[in-house]
Amino acid sequence: MDMNQYLTMFIDESNDHLQSLNENMLQLESDPSDLGIVQVIFRSAHTLKGMAATMGFEDLASLTHQMENVLDLVRNEKLKMQDFIFDTLFKSLDALESMVQDIVQGGEGKADVSPIVASLQAIVRGEGAGDSAASAGSAQPEAVPAMAGIELDEFQLSVLDQSITEGHKVLYIQVKLRDDCQLKAVRAYMVFELLERSGEIVKTHPDVQDIEQGEFESSFSLYFITQKEAADMETQIMNISEIDTVTVVSLDHESLQQMVQQSAATAEAVKEEKSETAASPSPAAAGAGPKSAAAGGAKSPAKTSGAPAPSRTIRVDIERLDVLMNLFSELLIDRVRLEQLASDAKNQELTDTVEHMSRVSSDLQNIVLKLRMVPVDTVFNRFPRMVRDLAKSLDKKIDLVITGAETELDRTVIDEIGDPLVHLLRNSVDHGIEPVADRIAAGKPETGTVHLRAFHSGNHVFIEIEDDGRGIIRENIVKSAIKKGVVTEEQAAAMSDEEAHQLLFAPGFSTAEKISDVSGRGVGLDVVKSKINALGGNVTIYSTPGKGTNFSVQLPLTLSIIAAMLIKMGSEKYAIPLTSIVETGIVKKGQVRTVHGNRMIQFRETHIPIISLSRIFEVPDFDESTEEETEIVVIRKGDRLAALAIDDFIGQNEIVLKNLGKYLPAIQGVSGATILGDGQVALILDPNAFIK
Incomplete structure (x- = not known):
């Protein structure tokens, strides 16, 4: 057995469950009475516990x-969520994340979590909750009268009789597992397997499906038909690990009827108790009456849906995708060359075959491209919890508004962009958003807003972090x-x-007056700039004192293949990404106007600048100023537009993006190069560089 394979799966799935726990805990914090969310949280925690126990990570x-013990009281309405419970559960999640990270780094996932465990156990005992609801609830028996916990229908009663x-x-068997049992469902399965070798199970409580999924407390009961003696069955069941107690009662006609009658009476009593509780809820469940009904309604469909569908995804090493992308890039160059040769040969059969190959390879290309693309949501989803904790530690009120989380980026960029965004968000929360008293004094809402948004623009993705705080004060x-020696007064x-x-991006720079857990050490924004530059992107700051600050991060998609418009400038060829093009057209010399020294043209009831590519790239054999009519390409960056003056259009094509390498300096306005079907090299323009 390859343990490394299972360890990798454990780490990946543990991180998924921890992220889900964080997200749902935040959602529950905004609506503490929603028992439906509690059920989801409980299931995630239960699954994580089972995985950790299976892998031998006992502390985890x-x-x-x-945590399960606390959540179990909440979902059964024996405990009401409060701030100190949320804080304890969040601390537990942090400890779990630390343990998983220790495992990632080759450790055994061990940590001293005794203070957190003590806090969780105190919550279960009802300490610190402000009432005795928890302790009173936990003192109740976990199953309604042990000997009458199963209701039988007429057919089942007839079979037993x-x-x-x-x-x-006919035996009535009740099995109680040890409190520290880690794999309840596995132990229950072992009991069922033992019993089915010696007889037939007629009815269980809870249902078999719930028991198999671990959805029960520490005990379950059942009716069993066999030829074996009660004492023999009790001994065999007790031989199974982690069994605490086993009760086996042999039934005759009279005792079976008594149990059925007692069970019916108990069920009726439970119904009456529930109706009374709904009419006058206890302090612990105050305000949860309507919610409990809704939660019950939501739970019913889940039970009829059976076991969860098996995963239909596989994990692939990113290096394999790199190889696949490079191979397909070469295939695309050959495809374009074949199309040109077929066109020159004028052979219909060859042309038809090449066209079919082009269609198939286009579909294949779309799949290859999507394989590497990952929504930025995989990075964004950890930020709400981080901002929540920061706001609490700084005694501020902050709303984090996320838009464009579905925007996709190449996986290699996704893996690297997380840390820079963390620093930028911490900067906005700490330095940008003012304390509540200052915001009220400035006539602002007491709750500050931080916008985290992502969007595509051309061959790039922009991620912006904008706050409505104090803005950047130049002084x-x-x-x-000057004080830190970064610049001189002159x-x-x-x-x-x-x-x-x-x-702000200078190494060692900080405006914090004192060092804290959040800032003041002069480490952060310099790391942001160097990391983003290393990814081939850049970061820009827009700020208005008193109104807020916007950090705009521009990142390349780093796709190997893009759709582009090929253009000609004299004897030179260039490619413009189609995603940046609004439209194409022709302008006459007389339509170009000069406004404040800038050449402008009218476009859709507004004026936009017209940019001369021939002058920027010093094209020797073309100058649009000598032409009576000039073809233009209107490009977009966000909500800003500009027009590029060109010589002629060649047509649309799919091109392979190649970077210029480390031996060539960064060229303004050029994001890479491509090899055309005829073997020529064309530079790929970066439209974002022409719009400031």
Whole structure:
């Protein structure tokens, strides 16, 4: 058995469950009476506990078990969620994440979590909750009268009664597992397997499906038909590991009827008790009456749906996808070349075959591209919890609004962008958003808002972090930069506001007056800039004092294949990503106007700048200023537009994106190069560089 394979699966699935737990805990915090969410949280914790126990990570399984005990009281309406319970559960999740990270780094996932465990056990005992609801609830028996916990229908009763008449033994069996049992469903399965070798199980409580999925407390009961003696069956069941107690009662006609009558009476009593509770809820369940009904309604469909559908996904090493992408890139170059040769040969059969190959390879191309693309949601989903904790530690009120989480990025970029975004968000929460008193004094809502958004623009993805806080005060930045020796007074005086803003990215720079857990050590934004630059992107700051700040991160998609418009500039060829193009057209020389020294043209009831590519790239054999009519390509960056003056259009094509390598300096306005079907090289333009 390859344990490394199972360890990788455990780590991946544990991270998924921990993320789900964090998200649902945040959702529950906003609506503490929603028992439906509690059920989801409980199932995630239960699954995580089982996985950890199976892999032998006892500390992790033990802590999750303690969390389960608290959640079990909540879902059964014996405990009402409060702030201190949320804080304890969040601390538990942090400890679990630390343990999983220790396992990732080759450790055994061990940690001293005794203070957290003590807090969880105190909650279960009802301490610190402000009432005795928890302790009173936990003191109740976990199953309604042990000897009458199973209701039988007429058919089941008839089967048992007939079996007694025919000389078979009918046993009522109740099994209680040890409190520290980690794999309840497995132990129950072992009991069922043992019993089915010696007879027939007629009815269980809870249902078999719930028991197999671990959806029961520490005990279950059943009716059993066999030829074996009660004492023999009791001994065999007790030989199974982690069994606490076993009660086996042999029934005759009279005792069976008594149990059925007692069970019916108990069921009726439970119904009356529930109706009374709904009419006058206990303090622990106050306000949960309507919710409990809704939760019950929501749970019913889940039970009829059976076991969860098996996973239909597989995990693939990213290096394999890199190889696949490179091979397909070469195939695309050959395809374009074949199309050109077939066109020149004028052979219909060859042309038809090449066209069919093009269609098939286009479908294959779409699949290959999507394989590497991952929604930025995989990075964004950890930020709500982080902002919640930061706001609480700083005594601020903050709403995090996320948009564009479905925007997709290449997996290699996704893996690297998380840390820079963490630093930018922490900066907005700590330095951007003001304390509640300051916001009220400034006439702002007491709750600050941080927007985290992502969107595509051309061959790039933009991720923006914008807050409605105090904004960047130039004087504070300059003063701190001079004090720390980042710039001299003369240099600072000559800086524009944009240049002053860039000082935030200087190594060792910080405007915090004192060092805290959040900021003040001068480490953060310099790491952001270096990491983003290493990814081939850049970060820009827009700020208005008193109104807020916007950090705009531009990242390349790093796709190997893009759809582009091929254009000609004299003897040179260029490619413009189709995703940046709004439309194409022709302008006459007389339509170009000069406004404040900038050449502009009218476009859809507004004026946009027209940019001369021939001058920017110093094209020797074309100059649009000598032409009476000039073809243009209107490009977009966000909500800003511009027009590029070109020589001629070649047509649309799918091209292979190749970077310029480390030996060529970064060229303004060029994001890479491609090889055309005729073997020529064309530069790929970066439209975002032309719009400031």
